[in-house]
Amino acid sequence: MLKTSACTMALALSLAVVPKAGTAADEASQEGALSAEGIEARALSVTLEKFRPRGDGSKQARDQIAASLPDWNGVWENGGLSQRVGAFFDNATGFPPRASGMYAGEREHPPYKPEYEAKYREHLGRLLDGYAFDTFNYCLPAGMPRILNFPMAFEFIVTPEMVWMISEAYSEVRRIYTDGRGHPPREQIVPGWNGHSVGHWEGDTLVIDTVGLRNPGTLNGFPDQILDRTAAFLSGEARFIERMRKTGPDMIESTLVIYDPVTLTRPWVVRRVWTRMAPGSYVTDAYCSEARSSEGGERNPVVGGVSQMKLPNDPPGYVMKADQVKTQPKPQK
Amino acid sequence: MKRFMLVGLSLVGLAAPALAHHSMAMFDKGQAIQLTGTVKKMLWTNPHSWLHIMVRQPDGSEVEWSLESQPPVDLLREGWKRNSVKAGDKVTVVASPLKDGRPGGSLINVTLPDGMVLGRPVDPRQITQKIPAHASK
Numbered sequence: 001m002l003k004t005s006a007c008t009m010a011l012a013l014s015l016a017v018v019p020k021a022g023t024a025a026d027e028a029s030q031e032g033a034l035s036a037e038g039i040e041a042r043a044l045s046v047t048l049e050k051f052r053p054r055g056d057g058s059k060q061a062r063d064q065i066a067a068s069l070p071d072w073n074g075v076w077e078n079g080g081l082s083q084r085v086g087a088f089f090d091n092a093t094g095f096p097p098r099a100s101g102m103y104a105g106e107r108e109h110p111p112y113k114p115e116y117e118a119k120y121r122e123h124l125g126r127l128l129d130g131y132a133f134d135t136f137n138y139c140l141p142a143g144m145p146r147i148l149n150f151p152m153a154f155e156f157i158v159t160p161e162m163v164w165m166i167s168e169a170y171s172e173v174r175r176i177y178t179d180g181r182g183h184p185p186r187e188q189i190v191p192g193w194n195g196h197s198v199g200h201w202e203g204d205t206l207v208i209d210t211v212g213l214r215n216p217g218t219l220n221g222f223p224d225q226i227l228d229r230t231a232a233f234l235s236g237e238a239r240f241i242e243r244m245r246k247t248g249p250d251m252i253e254s255t256l257v258i259y260d261p262v263t264l265t266r267p268w269v270v271r272r273v274w275t276r277m278a279p280g281s282y283v284t285d286a287y288c289s290e291a292r293s294s295e296g297g298e299r300n301p302v303v304g305g306v307s308q309m310k311l312p313n314d315p316p317g318y319v320m321k322a323d324q325v326k327t328q329p330k331p332q333k
Numbered sequence: 334m335k336r337f338m339l340v341g342l343s344l345v346g347l348a349a350p351a352l353a354h355h356s357m358a359m360f361d362k363g364q365a366i367q368l369t370g371t372v373k374k375m376l377w378t379n380p381h382s383w384l385h386i387m388v389r390q391p392d393g394s395e396v397e398w399s400l401e402s403q404p405p406v407d408l409l410r411e412g413w414k415r416n417s418v419k420a421g422d423k424v425t426v427v428a429s430p431l432k433d434g435r436p437g438g439s440l441i442n443v444t445l446p447d448g449m450v451l452g453r454p455v456d457p458r459q460i461t462q463k464i465p466a467h468a469s470k
Contacts, residue, residue: 287379287380307358308355309437314435
């Protein structure tokens with residue numbers, strides 16, 4: 001196919017920002033015991049080698065591919081009964097352990113460069129001061145990688161050409177092209193909240209490569225594409241390599257490797273899990289912006305950088321101030 | 334990795350907190366106040382459902398408390414029904430109050446007239462304030 005060399009070139013260009021992979025991936029051949037370096041080497045090697053269109057375009061070829069795809073039907077819940085999921089993006093490094101990650105003073109530990117660790121601490125300080133600059137407060141989308149951390153239900157639509165990940169929250173859709181294409185050249189990618197994702201199947205494992213995040217703008221002076229309620233963040237240069245597969249009849253596990261040469265000192269490995277919900281479960285459409293149409297108008301506007309809670313009998317013009325909602329710091333590791 | 338046979342919606346108890354579309358900093362999470370009153374209305378809306386109850390003050394007047402809760406889909410998956418609370422029901426709720434002292438808070442649980450508790454149970458010893466003060470339990 002003519003597209004192959006263009007794909008490879010596009011990959012070569014888009015790989016320019018990714019740090020060089022280590023060559024010693026032998027010890028990484030064991031499932032479930034991959035070091036960060038091993039995952040990186042393995043992921044990069046497959047993205048370079050394996051992007052080829054599948055089949056000859058005939059219906060038989062397509063049917064054969066479809067028959068080989070795993071069953072990801074059903075409705076899935078982020079996290080699982082055996083893994084308490086907080087709002088931390090990376091539960092493994094969240095502190096306090098297994099905390100919700102929703103309250104100021106709780107944080108995780110991305111492998112930030114010193115200047116970005118300082119920025120993260122600044123965010124945490126501002127949260128403690130009562131300021132609300134999370135994009136969620138403005139009903140903006142989650143995007144990648146935050147969509148992976150939505151607490152609500154998910155659907156995975158798997159076809160030979162594409163995989164769709166549909167989140168119940170805001171009905172956000174993440175598209176993963178598995179038709180053999182690579183990424184467009186960097187200068188042609190339309191930056192987006194979810195970026196541009198391409199993937200291929202290795203048996204029952206979906207390997208996904210995502211680039212093309214919109215360069216974060218700022219919201220109230222803070223990056224407006226953040227990972228979680230602790231306001232951890234990445235740059236627009238972030239790239240994600242994921243491996244997703246079922247680890248049981250009712251569980252999908254994803255190993256995500258985040259490369260961000262701007263903010264991170266090394267690849268950041270995060271594991272996520274989805275659990276299948278009871279048969280008959282269905283996905284609703286939960287929209288943040290409904291709050292604006294509910295009785296009494298917007299109940300939780302942001303005024304002066306501070307989240308409000310409007311009550312029916314508020315005195316006219318009443319506004320909560322940041323110093324009213326200051327939070328006592330919790331112990332930080 | 335354990336296998337999970339999910340039977341019935343009740344097992345989909347939240348492993349993760351529902352989306353809170355604003356900072357929780359406005360609530361005093363160190364307090365758990367208990368309110369006893371009559372349901373004025375329940376609003377099923379995203380991103381937060383709202384339970385409004387009328388609570389009697391010592392001087393006999395009534396104050397409308399607004400308790401914010403989770404998106405409808407999360408409540409329903411936790412065992413709520415659309416008619417679990419109705420206007421006129423006498424209920425007891427536990428909530429984290431607003432830090433600024435206004436009659437509002439983040440709903441932790443509600444005890445229905447028939448005694449059923451919806452939401453996260455709270456040890457009675459952790460209740461920091463009761464309104465009205467003489468309310469039992």
